[in-house]
Each structure stands twice: as structure tokens, then as C-alpha cells.
Amino acid sequence: MKVKRYVVNAVPDALPMIRSDLGADAVILGTKVIRVGGFLGMFGKKKMEVIAAIDNNSTAKPPPAARPQMAQHKQASVNAAIGTITALGSQQTTSRNSAAAQYANAVQKPAAKPASLSPRPAPPPPDDSPIDLQKPQAEERLNERAFKEKQDEAAAISNEVMDELKDMKQWIVKMSKQQELKSWPEPLQNLYNRLNDQEVEGVWIDKCMSAVQELLKEQQVTEPNAGTVRAAAVQTLGKWLQGYDGAGIHPSTRVVHFVGPTGVGKTTSIAKLAAEQTLKAGRKVGFITSDTYRIAAVDQLRTYATILNVPLEVVFSPAEVVRAFTQLQDRELIFMDTAGRNFRNELYVSEVNSLLQSSGQSETFLVLSLTGKYKDMSAVAENFAKYGVQSAVFTKQDETSAYGAILNLIMEYGLKPAYLAHGQTVPDDITPFRTDRYIEQLLGASGNE
Numbered sequence: 001m002k003v004k005r006y007v008v009n010a011v012p013d014a015l016p017m018i019r020s021d022l023g024a025d026a027v028i029l030g031t032k033v034i035r036v037g038g039f040l041g042m043f044g045k046k047k048m049e050v051i052a053a054i055d056n057n058s059t060a061k062p063p064p065a066a067r068p069q070m071a072q073h074k075q076a077s078v079n080a081a082i083g084t085i086t087a088l089g090s091q092q093t094t095s096r097n098s099a100a101a102q103y104a105n106a107v108q109k110p111a112a113k114p115a116s117l118s119p120r121p122a123p124p125p126p127d128d129s130p131i132d133l134q135k136p137q138a139e140e141r142l143n144e145r146a147f148k149e150k151q152d153e154a155a156a157i158s159n160e161v162m163d164e165l166k167d168m169k170q171w172i173v174k175m176s177k178q179q180e181l182k183s184w185p186e187p188l189q190n191l192y193n194r195l196n197d198q199e200v201e202g203v204w205i206d207k208c209m210s211a212v213q214e215l216l217k218e219q220q221v222t223e224p225n226a227g228t229v230r231a232a233a234v235q236t237l238g239k240w241l242q243g244y245d246g247a248g249i250h251p252s253t254r255v256v257h258f259v260g261p262t263g264v265g266k267t268t269s270i271a272k273l274a275a276e277q278t279l280k281a282g283r284k285v286g287f288i289t290s291d292t293y294r295i296a297a298v299d300q301l302r303t304y305a306t307i308l309n310v311p312l313e314v315v316f317s318p319a320e321v322v323r324a325f326t327q328l329q330d331r332e333l334i335f336m337d338t339a340g341r342n343f344r345n346e347l348y349v350s351e352v353n354s355l356l357q358s359s360g361q362s363e364t365f366l367v368l369s370l371t372g373k374y375k376d377m378s379a380v381a382e383n384f385a386k387y388g389v390q391s392a393v394f395t396k397q398d399e400t401s402a403y404g405a406i407l408n409l410i411m412e413y414g415l416k417p418a419y420l421a422h423g424q425t426v427p428d429d430i431t432p433f434r435t436d437r438y439i440e441q442l443l444g445a446s447g448n449e
């Protein structure tokens, strides 16, 4: 068997070369998109690699008299195969066997007999079907398909180039940052690395570092050590977080709604806070739940309601919320549980918002787990901020050692952390958010920065 490799712009460009090098009996074994040239693997030109082969032992040649007719048939079939291969060429990789099989089929199959049994007209060929060049509209279809392929290819290339440029920009920024970092005294480098490890967003790290350096300059600290850098960082972050200490549930609040993604700890936090309000503040508490999506959800809250001796109302629609409030009118404080949803989808946010009506003063707590990804938390917080939700309960602090998301959300959306939950135990594992404690956690034990 003789095998040859061709690198061309499009698969059909290889066909005349294959025919002249290997003859009309050659088969295409496979095609794939490759990149040629470029810099560091980027900006390479997109090409098609075509592998073709001819079996040297193939001796089954038709007798001379039959040859002209056979050659004509083969030419038409090869043309039909061009259509198949053109369609295949638009894919990233083509299975070696399927390409060979389609090509071989197109070459070997006799022309199909007209269908005599079916009275229905044949449906138009699908867009990616093989094109028979002997049909009148064939050339038009071939051109349309080629144009569409070029369009798709151009769009894909422009997307790739954009992605590569973005990557390159990020890489350049990272490299220049690393260069700058190396020129800093070690305690400043440590602070930068600590904030980075805490997953504080780059923009806030940069601002914090500039503010710390500015402070050190003001204080005429020429050789900063761990202590002076930490004090400057505490001062900077303290200024940023001024007014963000969690005040707990306000004494005049009548209803607290809990919203947030699935499984973040909404129901558990309700139980913890209900216990705090009943046992410590001595308030008469009631529960409403609209979480009727999961069978066990109502039972979960009912269990806490029974333990805490708190009445529970279940609502199935916004219309029923009014009825539930009437039932609980003797309660001083009502906690409303909602179903966890994918709140990166704004539709769900507006849906849950329609449930958050209440009689009297109300607060809404967005519950977010610190084990989540900041990008997702940010999308959810942004959606809820549009509906005026400004307070949050951060949960599962015990399951992570990176707390930067809280700072990011304060700086980005002004989201006020009301409580911090740090375990599964009801009612103990929740505390009001304290900025001084938070800054200590963010900076780590003295000596880390």
C-alpha cells in the first residue's frame, strides 16, 4: 500500500493531487484540521491534513472495451464523493474508517434505481448530504455550502484569535506583576500572596497594596517589616469595611426572607437564627416555607419547627402568602424559607422576588456558601442586588480556608454580611459578622503576611 499526506486549505483541493499521484482508485483514509506556522503555538494558519492511499496489489482492472463507460461512472461518483468529503472537511477530525468507507461507497456503488414503490416525492436532500454534480442545482448548492463553511471558519478563527489575545494579555499582565512583585520588600510580597491565596479579586489586591504602600510612605517606614505591613493592611481593610459589622436581625423587623442557591444552608440557618431569637431574644417566632419543590424540604423545616415549638405555614403560590401571614399574625418574627434554585438565572430571581411580599418591616438574607466559586456567587449577588437585596448570610466557613469572597462582594455590590455560619450544629454554629475578626482571618495569624 502506498500512503501519501497532503496539507491543503480545503479537502477538495487535495483531490486532483491525489488523483494525479495515486490514481482514481486511491482512497482517503482520514482528514483533520492542523495548524501550520505561528508563534509559540499561537496564530498558526489553519490547514487540512489529508491522508490518501492506494493499494499496490489492486489489479482488478476492467476489460478495455468496458473502460470508457466505467471511467465515466467513476468520475461522476468521485464528484459525488467531493460533496461528502467537503462536508467532512468542516469537522475537526474525521474517523479514518468512516471517511474511507464513504469514499469507497461513493466510488463503488452503482447509481441508485428510481424508487418505484413509493408514491410520495423524494424529500429534498439534507444540507450535508453528498452532492451529485450532474443535477442542475448542484453547483449552486456546492457554492452555498462552501460559502457557509468559509463563514463558519472565519468566525471560529476570529474567536480563537480573540481568546489567544486575551490569554496573551493576561500572561503579560501576570509577568509584569511578577516582575514588580520581586522588587518589593518581602513582607509586602507576603501580603500580596496571602490576599491572592484568600481569593481576593486582583483589582482589590492591587488597591490594597497601593494603599498599604502609601500608608508606609506617609509613616516614613523605609524598611517595612511584617508588623508594619500588617498594621497598614489592617488599617486599610478596616477603612474599607467600616459600617459592615453585622447588626443581627433588627428588633423592628417582622419578616426575614432567606433566598439563595441550592444546598447553601438556608433552612439550617433559619433553624439556627430561630433558636437564637426564641431562646436569647425571647421573641415569638413563626415559619413559612414556599419550598415545595422537594418532598423532604417541608419535613426538614417541620422538624425544626417541632423542636423549637414554632408554628409552620406552607405556601404553594404568591397568593397564599397573605393567608399564611394572617395565620401567623400573633408572631413577632417570621422566617420565610424558599427553594434553592439556580439564581444565576435572573428569571428565578424575579420569580422568588414575587414571593417576598410581607406585612410589616422585612429583611431579605441572601445565603451564600463560602465553598462556592466566587464567579457564581458574584452572578447570584448581582441578580439579587437588582431587586434590592443587600444582606447576606455566609455559610460553611468551617469547610474552607479562603474568605476573600466576602470582601469581593462587599467591594463589588456593597453586600452586607449579617451572619457567618461555621458548622452544622443548630443553634450554635452561627455568629453575627464582625469586621475586625474577619480582617484577622483574611490576613491570617500574625507572621503570615
Ligand SMILES: Nc1nc2c(ncn2[C@@H]2O[C@H](COP(=O)(O)OP(=O)(O)OP(=O)(O)O)[C@@H](O)[C@H]2O)c(=O)[nH]1
Residues within 6 Å of the ligand: 261, 262, 263, 264, 265, 266, 267, 268, 269, 291, 297, 338, 339, 340, 341, 395, 396, 397, 398, 399, 421, 422, 423, 424, 429
Ligand atoms: N459545614 C457546614 N455545613 C452546613 C452549614 N450550614 C448548612 N450546612 C449543611 O449544608 C447542608 C444543606 O443545608 P440546608 O439548610 O438544607 O440547605 P438549603 O439551602 O436549605 O438547601 P435547599 O433547600 O435544598 O436549597 C446540610 O447538610 C447542612 O447541615 C455550615 O455553616 N457549615
Ligand SMILES: [Mg+2]
Residues within 6 Å of the ligand: 266, 267, 268, 291, 297, 337, 338, 340
Ligand atoms: Mg432548604
